[in-house]
Amino acid sequence: MGEMRVAVVGAGGRMGKALVGAVAEASGMRLTGAVERPGSDALGKDAGDLAGVGKLDVTVTDDALPVFAATDAVLDFTAPKATLEFAELAAQARIVHVIGTTGWSEGEDEPLLAAARHARIVKSGNMSLGVNLLASLVRKAAAALDSDYDIEVLEMHHRHKVDAPSGTALLLGEAAAEGRGIDLAQHSVRVRDGITGERETGSIGFATLRGGGVIGEHTVILAGGGERIELTHRAEDRQLFARGAARAALWAFDQKPGFYTMADVLGLRD
Ligand SMILES: NC(=O)C1=CN([C@@H]2O[C@H](COP(=O)(O)OP(=O)(O)OC[C@H]3O[C@@H](n4cnc5c(N)ncnc54)[C@H](OP(=O)(O)O)[C@@H]3O)[C@@H](O)[C@H]2O)C=CC1
């Protein structure tokens, strides 16, 4: 194979710009398309200039169809509604669709399973090696410690983040639930307010902080009688996620159509 052709959707966003930078610096791929929504200020601009990495001769467009028809992979960190639309196009074009979008409501991402019959989808709430390794550690810790150890997931992000709990917090909560052999949806406590009553044994709690420019910080706490274990990841640069997405695209190119996660890409499935 020659260089892989890669397009970025949401190219004017925080992650979109980081993704354009990651594709530009990666070997084995080149940027061939950049998409934003109709009305965006980014339309008509050069994607490289917009990302601060110099001209790449790729103009940002709102017409996704021809972009998808002329690319091998799409990197998509946008919003759930947009990602579902892009998934249909990626399935029609039978290409790789790397999805970092978070903020999915219960069942909303199910159409992605149908799209994965034709596309190679890699979806994860966090594309970093560190968080996916952390998820393995959380699964092990939750399996090793019984429900005398209360599990809480704490996260902090920048003031612009629109969804909570973060995709990463949910991924870590899933890992804890898997370790415990329970269903997260049945045992999660996502908000506490007022007279909540005592903590229910075996529940998995979530707490959300928002402020400033924090890229992403997550701690899983296992609190027992007389001791507390805390497993923490701190992201210091968005490029971490963008490089992970580029790596996922290269990996997925050689796979059959299907639905994959970063644990598959990184060989971390236990
Ligand atoms: N999995 C991971 O590793 C990571 C995931 N994320 C997730 O990525 C997503 C984006 O985050 P972030 O970059 O900070 O957010 P931004 O709001 O900065 O970027 C999202 C971009 O997508 C654009 N967009 C929305 N709808 C469409 C559409 N229909 N067509 C084309 N473009 C569209 C937005 O345009 P406009 O602003 O004009 O609406 C915006 O430019 C979030 O869900 C976030 O949680 C973030 C970091 C890491």
Ligand SMILES: O=C(O)C1=N[C@H](C(=O)O)C[C@H](O)C1
């Ligand atoms: O919105 C963000 O910024 C991030 N979102 C992802 C999430 O919801 O977990 C990943 C990362 O923490 C940054």
